[in-house]
Amino acid sequence: MDAYHAAVELDAALRSHGHRVTRARREVWDVLVGADEHLSAQGILDRIDGGDAPINESSVYRTLALFAELGLVRESRLDETATWELFHDDAAIHLVCADCALVIHHDTDLVHDLRRALEQRSDFSPVDIDVRVTGRCHNCASVGTQMA
Amino acid sequence: MDAYHAAVELDAALRSHGHRVTRARREVWDVLVGADEHLSAQGILDRIDGGDAPINESSVYRTLALFAELGLVRESRLDETATWELFHDDAAIHLVCADCALVIHHDTDLVHDLRRALEQRSDFSPVDIDVRVTGRCHNCASVGTQMA
């Protein structure tokens, strides 16, 4: 998503629900659009500080809550602190290295399989599927092997 | 797992790693063995209070951290507060109702499939797979239908 379309999307999403377009919201949005990873509230703040005038912590939280409500972002609680990323409706799952905390995005249609399987249950209608795999990335795994 | 075997397992796990068997650890363990759901630290405390002398909050946290380190329990962060349950190496995934917060445990070997698929990647060795599905349970889904 390029900057122009990102801005238009934010604008439309906000206005169509009667919300105002403010600097805080644009800044947070820009950071999320530019991020290749999920970011914590602090991570977002840090990346905004690098720019011009700072945005207050609480404004970031309020903005993220609003974005989530509008379906623009998704909140994860993979770790002790919450993180956010742009919403994307794909089959990505997260592979988290237990040693170095590297996060790999991995696409697999097993998520779709799982969704299909769940949809056949009469007692639960799935909406959101979140898969987190903990393990060891290539680097950390090979370090462990050398020590053995 | 009956009470006898549960006690023996805890005893062995602790002693084999040089840790002592204390009342706090037994109490927390008993609660977890008897629980049919994941419990928060507070939930564990509440269930202990019902018994005899109370156990301190911080002891519960320290105990849970130790249990997790020994692989006896698994910590989840499905919600804003962490919850714990006995470790069980099965294919259970969690179905969480977005409306009433009901949690359904669902067994599916798609988790094993996913593990197998991941093990073929050269760059990541999976250890733990955690699947959380948000959606609507039968009850809440039918309420939504009636309103439409």
Add this chain to the structure above:
DNA sequence: ATTCTTGCAAAAGATTTGCAGGATG
């Protein structure tokens, strides 16, 4: 102009930590 948002500071809630006394091996 009106009402929505922000910044600030304080509050709230969960989890962690230091330390002295008590329990365990």
Add this chain to the structure above:
DNA sequence: CATCCTGCAAATCTTTTGCAAGAAT
């Protein structure tokens, strides 16, 4: 009896909230 654990209270950290001033429509 030497050391590990616990309880207590205070600290820490993330997230939330009230309120007056500032910005957007």
